Amino acid sequence: MSFQINENEVDIIIGALRPDLTAFMEAWRAFFSKFHLIVIKDPDMKEELKIPQGFDHKIYTKSDMEKIIGTTSINFSGHSCRYFGYLVSSKKYIISIDDNCFPAHDPNNNITDAVAQHLTNLQTPATPFFFNTLYDPYTKGADFVRGYPFSLRVGVDCALSCGLWLNIADYDAPTQIVKPRERNTRYVDAVLTVPLQTMMPASGINLGFNRELIGPALIPGFRLAGEGKVRWETMEDIWCGMCAKIVCDHLKLGVKSGLPYVHRGIEGGDNAMESLKKEWEGVKLMEEIVPFFQSVRLPRTAVTAEDCVVEMAKMVKEKLGVVNPVFGRAADAMEEWVRLWKAVGSQKI
Amino acid sequence: MSFQINENEVDIIIGALRPDLTAFMEAWRAFFSKFHLIVIKDPDMKEELKIPQGFDHKIYTKSDMEKIIGTTSINFSGHSCRYFGYLVSSKKYIISIDDNCFPAHDPNNNITDAVAQHLTNLQTPATPFFFNTLYDPYTKGADFVRGYPFSLRVGVDCALSCGLWLNIADYDAPTQIVKPRERNTRYVDAVLTVPLQTMMPASGINLGFNRELIGPALIPGFRLAGEGKVRWETMEDIWCGMCAKIVCDHLKLGVKSGLPYVHRGIEGGDNAMESLKKEWEGVKLMEEIVPFFQSVRLPRTAVTAEDCVVEMAKMVKEKLGVVNPVFGRAADAMEEWVRLWKAVGSQKI
Numbered sequence: 106m107s108f109q110i111n112e113n114e115v116d117i118i119i120g121a122l123r124p125d126l127t128a129f130m131e132a133w134r135a136f137f138s139k140f141h142l143i144v145i146k147d148p149d150m151k152e153e154l155k156i157p158q159g160f161d162h163k164i165y166t167k168s169d170m171e172k173i174i175g176t177t178s179i180n181f182s183g184h185s186c187r188y189f190g191y192l193v194s195s196k197k198y199i200i201s202i203d204d205n206c207f208p209a210h211d212p213n214n215n216i217t218d219a220v221a222q223h224l225t226n227l228q229t230p231a232t233p234f235f236f237n238t239l240y241d242p243y244t245k246g247a248d249f250v251r252g253y254p255f256s257l258r259v260g261v262d263c264a265l266s267c268g269l270w271l272n273i274a275d276y277d278a279p280t281q282i283v284k285p286r287e288r289n290t291r292y293v294d295a296v297l298t299v300p301l302q303t304m305m306p307a308s309g310i311n312l313g314f315n316r317e318l319i320g321p322a323l324i325p326g327f328r329l330a331g332e333g334k335v336r337w338e339t340m341e342d343i344w345c346g347m348c349a350k351i352v353c354d355h356l357k358l359g360v361k362s363g364l365p366y367v368h369r370g371i372e373g374g375d376n377a378m379e380s381l382k383k384e385w386e387g388v389k390l391m392e393e394i395v396p397f398f399q400s401v402r403l404p405r406t407a408v409t410a411e412d413c414v415v416e417m418a419k420m421v422k423e424k425l426g427v428v429n430p431v432f433g434r435a436a437d438a439m440e441e442w443v444r445l446w447k448a449v450g451s452q453k454i
Numbered sequence: 455m456s457f458q459i460n461e462n463e464v465d466i467i468i469g470a471l472r473p474d475l476t477a478f479m480e481a482w483r484a485f486f487s488k489f490h491l492i493v494i495k496d497p498d499m500k501e502e503l504k505i506p507q508g509f510d511h512k513i514y515t516k517s518d519m520e521k522i523i524g525t526t527s528i529n530f531s532g533h534s535c536r537y538f539g540y541l542v543s544s545k546k547y548i549i550s551i552d553d554n555c556f557p558a559h560d561p562n563n564n565i566t567d568a569v570a571q572h573l574t575n576l577q578t579p580a581t582p583f584f585f586n587t588l589y590d591p592y593t594k595g596a597d598f599v600r601g602y603p604f605s606l607r608v609g610v611d612c613a614l615s616c617g618l619w620l621n622i623a624d625y626d627a628p629t630q631i632v633k634p635r636e637r638n639t640r641y642v643d644a645v646l647t648v649p650l651q652t653m654m655p656a657s658g659i660n661l662g663f664n665r666e667l668i669g670p671a672l673i674p675g676f677r678l679a680g681e682g683k684v685r686w687e688t689m690e691d692i693w694c695g696m697c698a699k700i701v702c703d704h705l706k707l708g709v710k711s712g713l714p715y716v717h718r719g720i721e722g723g724d725n726a727m728e729s730l731k732k733e734w735e736g737v738k739l740m741e742e743i744v745p746f747f748q749s750v751r752l753p754r755t756a757v758t759a760e761d762c763v764v765e766m767a768k769m770v771k772e773k774l775g776v777v778n779p780v781f782g783r784a785a786d787a788m789e790e791w792v793r794l795w796k797a798v799g800s801q802k803i
């Protein structure tokens with residue numbers, strides 16, 4: 106990747122759920138050290154944060170949150186703390202990586218630079234209107250396959266880059282219980298555009314996005330009661346990803362999935378069975394959520410990510426609010442998020 | 455792949471465009487020899503066909519075509535000869551591989567069995583209604599990602615398996631001219647379901663399908679004037695693939711793309727520039743074809759692949775026939791194809 110990266114356009118956001126980030130930061134030093142880091146300390150965490158020397162970083166704590174946004178109904182605890190970083194960043198690109206992830210190795214045992222790959226994904230066009238069987242046509246050595254219409258080859262801006270995981274794949278609690286020893290060792294050397302109107306579950310573990318294009322669509326809107334601190338208990342990123350995909354489809358922006366991989370460590374010990382009690386609620390709710398998102402069509406008057414989120418919030422309230430009160434709360438959080446986005450945005454200016 | 459393959463359910467179809475198939479057949483011996491082969495000799499080829507000993511095969515020539523189907527407006531010359539094999543087969547699964555392709559090696563330099571991989575793709579479910587970021591969830595070591603709705607995990611029958619190409623990728627003539635030395639060396643170790651309502655260009659080079667489910671949808675319907683004998687001059691398989699995708703979407707069947715790879719030899723020497731003159735017409739027509747196929751919605755009364763093709767033929771005539779007479783001829787060929795399919799099918803009984 107011979108990409109021109111402007112370091113000043115990038116924030117790396119780390120939601121710190123563990124007090125000692127030393128091993129995590131050291132593992133990423135070669136790839137993180139040229140960028141600015143925003144570290145958000147989980148507001149529920151009492152311990153002091155340990156970060157090694159030599160990183161250009163700023164830490165935000167619970168008291169910073171209160172100072173900057175005052176009272177809000179949005180809950181930034183656990184994995185949701187990262188969203189506070191999205192709010193306070195003023196950069197074009199955001200890369201967000203969970204603090205239990207490490208740089209992955211490719212099949213030739215070369216260490217891979219997840220940050221550079223996300224930026225490449227975001228800076229090359231996406232092709233959501235027709236499927237290229239040769240995967241990413243903008244990768245070195247690849248192109249569009251015979252039969253791909255030339256008018257669609259210019260593509261559209263890519264707004265969201267969803268990376269993947271080696272070692273511990275991102276399974277839900279039931280799958281984790283069924284396959285406790287399964288490890289993902291398959292390195293699929295591909296990036297592809299998720300087609301228009303195809304819904305997918307984005308994960309918050311390893312993600313890049315263009316904040317200027319779709320920032321407000323990355324929403325910590327949906328929380329189960331007592332949502333936990335291990336990934337398989339969380340629904341916030343699944344909901345957030347579907348909101349973002351809807352917004353991208355509507356605004357004619359692209360979403361990519363595939364490279365980069367990160368190596369993901371053991372998640373939350375042996376608690377999958379415990380977690381299942383919490384997540385089972387989420388698993389059931391997905392059966393309502395997916396048909397809803399598949400049916401959403403936004404009005405032409407929605408021309409920004411903020412507009413789109415406000416319109417979606419209305420639809421969530423109207424169509425899903427009657428099914429379960431959790432959706433009413435999600436709709437409220439979506440509206441509140443747009444309010445916060447605008448308020449914090451105007452402070453930056 | 456610990457798959458139960460019933461050899462009697464499979465025909466391998468070889469469209470013979472070269473008289474000497476010795477090197478081709480010897481390269482594939484380990485993978486072809488347990489199956490029945492149908493070899494269709496390009497009706498334009500004058501030379502005697504050379505096939506090595508030890509294969510259970512049947513050759514069909516121009517005179518067999520005349521005997522079996524009599525007079526028809528469908529042109530079986532060049533790459534289209536393979537479609538005659540689809541017509542006379544009575545097996546459930548068809549695997550079709552161009553005679554300039556050889557078994558591919560994976561990154562560990564193991565030779566790969568394209569036939570077995572196509573059959574695995576066709577015998578495991580497809581998941582067109584929601585995107586799994588972990589690729590094929592039915593592959594060993596993989597599963598559905600967190601957030602994938604459980605109700606959609608059972609999937610649907612897979613009807614079409616589109617394989618890929620190492621060495622010479624399947625580019626069109628303009629791309630081939632721009633990148634004459636480019637070789638595809640990227641082995642992407644993945645199979646994925648092409649999502650519902652996402653159109654893609656299927657290639658006839660390396661293909662498997664379930665003949666019982668969608669046989670009549672694999673149509674040699676669309677031919678440019680003077681369509682050639684090198685792939686980049688052909689449009690028949692691109693049109694055919696879009697018809698098949700529409701039928702699969704309508705009948706709630708799946709289409710997969712990815713593995714198996716084949717190693718593809720040099721195509722037609724240095725004639726890309728010559729070919730461009732012919733294919734340029736196809737390149738321009740794709741700009742009409744793609745929006746048309748993206749807009750096709752079949753009526754509920756169409757419940758078989760034959761029904762779907764007849765309905766599509768009507769739409770092609772009505773909507774595209776006015777644009778260019780080549781589409782009127784394609785519509786006629788689609789109707790004729792269904793007639794032939796039924797006629798040859800009743801002979802089999």
